[in-house]
Amino acid sequence: MxxxxxxxxxxxxxxxxxxxxxxxxxxxxxxxxxxxxxxxxxxxxxxxxxxxxxxxxxxxxxxxxxxxxxxxxxxxxxxxxxxxxxxxxxxxxxxxxxxxxxxxxxxxxxxxxxxxxxxxxxxxxxxxPGVPAFILGGSAGKLPLVTQNDKLLVAPDLENQQELKALLAQNQTVVLMKISKVREWIKEFIKESRLQFFYGEYLGTGKQFTCTDIECLKDRKIPYFAIIIFYGNK
The missing domain is CATH 3.40.1010.10 (Tetrapyrrole methylase, N-terminal domain)
Structure with a gap:
């Protein structure tokens, strides 16, 4: 062999x-x-x-x-x-x-x-190949990531809110991964934007936690193994 x-x-x-x-x-x-x-x-x-x-x-x-x-x-x-x-x-x-x-x-x-x-x-x-975390996130969030001619963007390590706003203006769905740089401002952004979102951490494991309400994130520490899916320009 x-x-x-x-x-x-x-x-x-x-x-x-x-x-x-x-x-x-x-x-x-x-x-x-x-x-x-x-x-x-x-x-x-x-x-x-x-x-x-x-x-x-x-x-x-x-x-x-x-x-x-x-x-x-x-x-x-x-x-x-x-x-x-x-x-x-x-x-x-x-x-x-x-x-x-x-x-x-x-x-x-x-x-x-x-x-x-x-x-x-x-x-x-x-x-x-296999199933990436954001695909599982789409199923766990019980919403389609994209339909028909929608555009989806996977964005790691965003620098600031302005960058995220620009991406949401150009895409129907934006997936944030490797979100250590957004921890300081992402909760406030979600609250002010009022966009529909899905948050998931440690997806597919015994530590899995998901939510779609900003209130459940208010006092939560966001770990490295987390994703956020924004359903924006729909």
Missing amino acids: SGKVFGVALGPGDPELITIKALKCLQNVEKIYYPSTQSPKGNQDSFSLVILKQLDIEESKFVPIQVPMSKDRSHAEKAYTELSLKVQQDVAEGKQVAVVSEGDISFFSTFSYLLNDFHAKGVDFEMI
Whole structure:
């Protein structure tokens, strides 16, 4: 059997939302690399591992990849380079291995940072898609994200309210992800704009919390793993 690497999407958190193809792949490969972060306090955290442990997979395959939580991207880039080299060695030895990510494999995914290297080195790989968090958010919010000719925009790391207003003026639906920069002003914006919205955090996990009323957000601390969907220009 020739070596090959699979980029496998785990879905947003609920183990039942992984695809059948993804599950079969993970059951058949010899190694499964999963991202794990280390906080400044030294704590290890991995949503990928939480999902993997709920699936029918031999845990001896699991191999953590440490990706530091830092605004300095050089640390993360070093981790991706090391992962790429390990995977290439596995493939050279004829092994079939997987690299997993929560959500979809091409949407804010660890695997995306390996692609240039794989293309350049001629590494045989396949990507198996999955359900990203904002798609689950659309279902959890019980409203369509888009219909007919609507435009949808996914916007990470917005700088200010003016930027958000401009995006809402051009799109029927705007999904905010990686919302650490908006924490200071987003609640006031929601209150003043009176726009219909859906808020969800840790979607698909046991810690899932959702709401559509600004009152339920008033005293709530917004974590990193949260999304906000605005149903604006409709």
